[in-house]
Amino acid sequence: MAEFFNVLPPAEALGRLLARLPPAASVGAESCCAWDALGRVAAADIVAPESLPAFARSTMDGYSVRAADTFGATDGLPAWFEVVGEVPMGMAAGVSLGVGEAAIAHTGGMLAGNADAVVMVEQTQRVDDRTIEVMRPVAPGENVAQPGEDVGAGEVVLPAGHVIRAQDIGALAAVGIGKVLVARRPRVAILAMGDEVVHPQQRPGAAQVRDVNSYTVAAQVASAGGAPVRLGLVGDDYEMQLAAARDGLARSDMLVLSAGSSVSVRDRTVDIVAELGEPGVLAHGLSLRPGKPAIVGLCDGKPAIGLPGNPVSAMVVCDLLVRPAVYRLAGCLVPPAASETTAILGQDVPSAPGREDFVPVALRPAEGGDGGGNYPIAQPVWGKSGLIFTLVRADGLLHVPADSSGIYAGESVRVQRF
Amino acid sequence: MAEFFNVLPPAEALGRLLARLPPAASVGAESCCAWDALGRVAAADIVAPESLPAFARSTMDGYSVRAADTFGATDGLPAWFEVVGEVPMGMAAGVSLGVGEAAIAHTGGMLAGNADAVVMVEQTQRVDDRTIEVMRPVAPGENVAQPGEDVGAGEVVLPAGHVIRAQDIGALAAVGIGKVLVARRPRVAILAMGDEVVHPQQRPGAAQVRDVNSYTVAAQVASAGGAPVRLGLVGDDYEMQLAAARDGLARSDMLVLSAGSSVSVRDRTVDIVAELGEPGVLAHGLSLRPGKPAIVGLCDGKPAIGLPGNPVSAMVVCDLLVRPAVYRLAGCLVPPAASETTAILGQDVPSAPGREDFVPVALRPAEGGDGGGNYPIAQPVWGKSGLIFTLVRADGLLHVPADSSGIYAGESVRVQRF
Numbered sequence: 001m002a003e004f005f006n007v008l009p010p011a012e013a014l015g016r017l018l019a020r021l022p023p024a025a026s027v028g029a030e031s032c033c034a035w036d037a038l039g040r041v042a043a044a045d046i047v048a049p050e051s052l053p054a055f056a057r058s059t060m061d062g063y064s065v066r067a068a069d070t071f072g073a074t075d076g077l078p079a080w081f082e083v084v085g086e087v088p089m090g091m092a093a094g095v096s097l098g099v100g101e102a103a104i105a106h107t108g109g110m111l112a113g114n115a116d117a118v119v120m121v122e123q124t125q126r127v128d129d130r131t132i133e134v135m136r137p138v139a140p141g142e143n144v145a146q147p148g149e150d151v152g153a154g155e156v157v158l159p160a161g162h163v164i165r166a167q168d169i170g171a172l173a174a175v176g177i178g179k180v181l182v183a184r185r186p187r188v189a190i191l192a193m194g195d196e197v198v199h200p201q202q203r204p205g206a207a208q209v210r211d212v213n214s215y216t217v218a219a220q221v222a223s224a225g226g227a228p229v230r231l232g233l234v235g236d237d238y239e240m241q242l243a244a245a246r247d248g249l250a251r252s253d254m255l256v257l258s259a260g261s262s263v264s265v266r267d268r269t270v271d272i273v274a275e276l277g278e279p280g281v282l283a284h285g286l287s288l289r290p291g292k293p294a295i296v297g298l299c300d301g302k303p304a305i306g307l308p309g310n311p312v313s314a315m316v317v318c319d320l321l322v323r324p325a326v327y328r329l330a331g332c333l334v335p336p337a338a339s340e341t342t343a344i345l346g347q348d349v350p351s352a353p354g355r356e357d358f359v360p361v362a363l364r365p366a367e368g369g370d371g372g373g374n375y376p377i378a379q380p381v382w383g384k385s386g387l388i389f390t391l392v393r394a395d396g397l398l399h400v401p402a403d404s405s406g407i408y409a410g411e412s413v414r415v416q417r418f
Numbered sequence: 419m420a421e422f423f424n425v426l427p428p429a430e431a432l433g434r435l436l437a438r439l440p441p442a443a444s445v446g447a448e449s450c451c452a453w454d455a456l457g458r459v460a461a462a463d464i465v466a467p468e469s470l471p472a473f474a475r476s477t478m479d480g481y482s483v484r485a486a487d488t489f490g491a492t493d494g495l496p497a498w499f500e501v502v503g504e505v506p507m508g509m510a511a512g513v514s515l516g517v518g519e520a521a522i523a524h525t526g527g528m529l530a531g532n533a534d535a536v537v538m539v540e541q542t543q544r545v546d547d548r549t550i551e552v553m554r555p556v557a558p559g560e561n562v563a564q565p566g567e568d569v570g571a572g573e574v575v576l577p578a579g580h581v582i583r584a585q586d587i588g589a590l591a592a593v594g595i596g597k598v599l600v601a602r603r604p605r606v607a608i609l610a611m612g613d614e615v616v617h618p619q620q621r622p623g624a625a626q627v628r629d630v631n632s633y634t635v636a637a638q639v640a641s642a643g644g645a646p647v648r649l650g651l652v653g654d655d656y657e658m659q660l661a662a663a664r665d666g667l668a669r670s671d672m673l674v675l676s677a678g679s680s681v682s683v684r685d686r687t688v689d690i691v692a693e694l695g696e697p698g699v700l701a702h703g704l705s706l707r708p709g710k711p712a713i714v715g716l717c718d719g720k721p722a723i724g725l726p727g728n729p730v731s732a733m734v735v736c737d738l739l740v741r742p743a744v745y746r747l748a749g750c751l752v753p754p755a756a757s758e759t760t761a762i763l764g765q766d767v768p769s770a771p772g773r774e775d776f777v778p779v780a781l782r783p784a785e786g787g788d789g790g791g792n793y794p795i796a797q798p799v800w801g802k803s804g805l806i807f808t809l810v811r812a813d814g815l816l817h818v819p820a821d822s823s824g825i826y827a828g829e830s831v832r833v834q835r836f
Contacts, residue, residue, distance in 0.1 A: 090614025196508025339757035
């Protein structure tokens with residue numbers, strides 16, 4: 001019985017792969033409308049062409065004043081101001097302040113000429129149409145956003161490798177950047193292999209199953225900002241598998257092979273990865289459950305990952321290896337963190353030390369008085385190897401680290417949500 | 419000075435809105451290729467048309483046997499089996515077992531005729547070409563996935579309202595479902611108002627600013643599975659604002675108004691929401707910082723949300739109110755949980771009881787010996803009201819609940835990631 005030759009912890013296998021990839025985007029860049037850039041990776045530093053705010057801006061509703069005129073003001077001895085005008089929203093100040101003068105200011109509006117602070121309306125009292133009392137002194141600059149305080153011209157707004165979020169798009173709009181250079185979406189070729197696998201819309205023969213992994217992997221690749229290229233299915237003929245993999249990799253930036261988990265099939269995946277380019281196989285097996293029969297390789301600069309056939313294993317390995325590799329190909333060194341939640345474990349989870357375990361769990365709201373505060377209960381969803389619905393019934397994965405021999409019911413755990 | 423009239427906690431404002439919306443998708447359904455359904459909401463229960471597995475399947479590499487023949491086997495007294503054949507992957511069993519007979523089985527393959535269990539290859543010893551020793555008994559069904567064990571024909575695979583994930587797509591593929599009925603993407607009309615606001619690609623005049631909120635909100639709506647419809651800008655003319663809002667709402671399922679935060683502007687938003695339909699305004703102000711000047715309404719069955727002009731407030735309110743409303747319009751009662759992480763607070767955060775606070779925080783890896791395990795440090799990013807780059811420099815929001823008067827540095831907190 002052939003054994004695994006080069007079993008590595010998942011993080012080390014990933015590290016070996018990433019260490020051989022260039023830190024910058026290796027997939028090239030393309031121009032993208034800034035408003036459509038959500039989730040894309042900046043391909044170069046994006047620099048603010050101008051300062052923001054462009055003018056001293058009130059951050060409150062109230063009155064712009066010369067701060068010195070408010071010094072010493074108290075409830076008992078308020079400072080009196082003559083209201084000499086108003087600076088309407090979106091208008092340059094048409095009024096300038098002398099000693100003891102104030103002008104109505106709106107949140108986001110410009111200050112009156114000579115004003116250096118804003119008194120909040122809540123700190124004032126109307127005396128008559130043209131007069132207010134100010135009950136509290138303001139310091140120079142108080143309730144004012146200074147020019148360039150948000151961002152300075154020439155400052156890096158978003159660094160190369162940054163994954164663009166909703167607020168980043170807003171910030172680009174704020175400084176007038178309508179187009180950004182982003183990494184091309186890494187193309188990930190996905191090949192499913194095996195005589196037993198048929199297309200989902202075909203009726204399987206006896207002992208056949210439909211292709212699952214091509215579709216979960218494609219969705220995971222798309223979630224990571226990649227462009228999945230499903231190559232389809234090829235039966236158990238080594239030369240045909242090799243040709244399909246070679247052709248797919250030539251058209252893509254990365255290759256994912258999904259095959260069965262039996263030893264002979266794994267060996268064939270190893271041979272394909274070894275044959276497609278240098279240095280070939282980096283890890284043959286991971287100290288991981290599920291997911292041990294994974295293969296990690298690099299073929300002439302392009303990552304090649306062999307997934308176990310078991311769909312649960314395939315998803316776990318895809319998450320641990322394919323996802324960060326897709327981000328790295330786009331030049332992102334630190335992928336967005338997976339969504340996680342703290343939960344209370346509902347049942348003992350045994351584990352073998354020296355191996356990382358990922359256990360599918362369903363989350364349900366805690367009942368009152370469980371001692372877990374408002375943390376949900378994480379209930380393991382056990383299922384035999386190869387059952388895809390185990391993951392459908394789960395809300396996330398519980399990670400049992402390699403140095404743990406298990407986790408007891410009632411312990412607080414971190415669950416990575418799907 | 420006009421005050422807020424109907425200030426509610428954000429959850430209560432949301433509850434009042436959602437209570438008036440139908441639980442099922444109100445936006446109608448459309449057919450979608452299952453492979454493209456990531457993030458879409460199932461519009462009806464999706465039922466498995468067949469059972470999975472369709473055949474008793476080995477979950478291990480080894481030998482299919484009649485379990486009874488292994489009873490009593492030990493290392494010292496192994497059971498002997500004659501290997502009478504092999505069931506290749508994807509092939510119906512061409513061999514049937516008699517007493518003391520075994521057939522080679524592959525992970526995912528069919529069992530031989532008469533076999534009811536699989537012995538793992540690791541529990542066997544080859545004696546010669548046709549003979550193996552089995553060192554451990556197996557129970558009937560051991561290492562076998564039974565027909566229907568993954569999912570039964572007629573079982574609900576994904577309930578109506580479920581947001582489709584990568585593994586769900588795999589599960590649909592597994593049972594041969596290539597098309598699904600999903601909720602149409604809720605159309606959310608977004609209108610920015612104010613004389614001071616210009617299009618991002620225009621050069622602002624003195625005291626003007628570029629439109630930010632239309633773009634952050636559009637990205638947030640898209641993230642929630644909605645279809646943003648940016649209506650553009652309209653100046654401070656009530657009749658024009660009303661007409662633009664009415665027209666936008668007629669073409670959409672929901673309306674988001676972004677205006678300044680000054681009192682007069684808020685009043686105008688209230689008037690628009692009141693005029694567009696019944697019951698009109700549900701909450702005028704939220705016990706929330708930032709985000710107090712928000713308006714929540716319902717106009718003849720369509721949600722209408724008024725956002726504060728401050729981009730930080732707008733994002734927080736959008737996340738708390740617009741996002742769940744978009745999911746609800748699509749028939750999803752429990753939106754996917756926001757991404758969160760546990761962190762150690764790096765600095766005291768004061769807060770007023772009775773008000774929920776959301777504080778932007780940057781996350782940085784903990785240094786050794788900080789007592790926080792491997793939790794990151796959450797450092798508040800303070801910034802004056804209205805500074806969009808506060809959020810660009812932050813990695814998430816720290817939620818300070820209404821019953822808290824602040825959180826001390828060193829406490830463990832949950833941070834909602836962007």
